[in-house]
Amino acid sequence: MYSVNKELLNSLEKNIYSILIQEIKRNNTLSITDAASICDCSPSKISKFVHKLGFKNYKEYLAFISGKTATVITNESERLNKFLENFNSEIIDEFTAYIQKFEKIILFGYGPSFIAGQYFEYKLRNLLEIPIWAVAHETSINDLLSKNNLVIIFSVTGQFKSFKELYENVISKNSKVAFILEENRTEFLEAYDYTITLSNYLQNPELLPHEKTRTTFFAFIEAVIKKLENSFFENTKQKI
Template sequence: MLEKISAVKHLSDADEVLQNYIFRNLETIFTLSAREIAAQIPCSPSTVTRFVRKCGFDSYHDFQRYVKNEVSKVAGQGMTDTISLEGIFVNQVFAENVLEQVEMVSELLQQSSFIYCVGMGSSGVMANYAARKFNTIGYKAMHSNEPYAPFLSTQMKEGDSVIIIFSTSGETAEIIELVRLLKSTSKHIISITNTHDNTLAKLSTINIPYYIENQRLPYNFDLSSQIPTVALIEYLVAFCFNKK
């Protein structure tokens, strides 16, 4: 375990102290900043970052992720937040509060008896992918790319079910009609849309928007990227798994 850290040679006295501190605090070390570790040693934050580079990491964040992954393997968790939204997308594609939104959605999903993932077209593919991932980590989930599928009128009677709706525009007529129907049953509706200024977002319990350029061809063919949606699904699933 932690071969990249234990295999470093030609350590200075300060490096040896840091190495020992890391191995004595494996459960918390990846939650601490370089400045916080330096204060515990004590040493300068630059000493910590230099040691991290000696271990072969490009950044302190890579070091934290490596340690977290290694500790998770030993603990038998086997899954970590492999998509780092805060490092990749925040302030670029997602809103600043996206991590808070993910946590709120996670709490709703943990309390639910069933998760319904709905979308049409390319968003329907995302709904399928999300349901598959949730089933993999032990949640009961199903998907539909037909907003009027029979299950919506039968199993939707479960009071603690949650609906996750994927829609790039947030204005698809069939989806809006479905959501208005579901609103009358007091269901929790989570929507994932491109921008927050659309009808679906306003009708949702929680909306997680992303912000990329729409790419639509004649006859309404949609080539808009689904990469932000995939990243969000991956992060949400990992977050839910680690909270179970």
């Protein structure tokens, strides 16, 4: 599981991010020394940059951005076991804190991914005292959208339909978008500010997006809800 939130970066780090995305497309074995040279900074600055994004080291960052971490596992039970073994609770903590900054949450997904949004809406309504809506159509987002809202988009592959117009509309309203993807999409990392990639372990590539399972979404949702519940109970104890 990986989280890339460009909102955490300063202007210099955002410039490094943009440069390295393009360079790694051309050279997926780019060394940290060469990366530093291209970005006109020191290797230690590159190390600090990747740590700030949540990666253990430059090697892990390079593997993720280049897509080298992805492995197809057609046996679903084995794939889900691998996913759970590599579950990153720190990303859950960060995301849980992030969603509590907004005045409204809108959940969106195409096809079966919308069902994950509906389930998340049901769970969140019991824990957050803000409007929360799961919608199946982009026009519904536009009707609900106002300032300081968060639109959470669920997508297994990110390939069913472009999110560019929707994203730009949300940003124009001074709101934010968070993508929850199962599979890593380099173009999403390049174009959007906040992307959580759930798994390195891909489903059968012969399956169409709507045929793939959404099990990782529900595991992610349950972990977020559990974190929120724990925070709620802790706050309640302190008030007592």
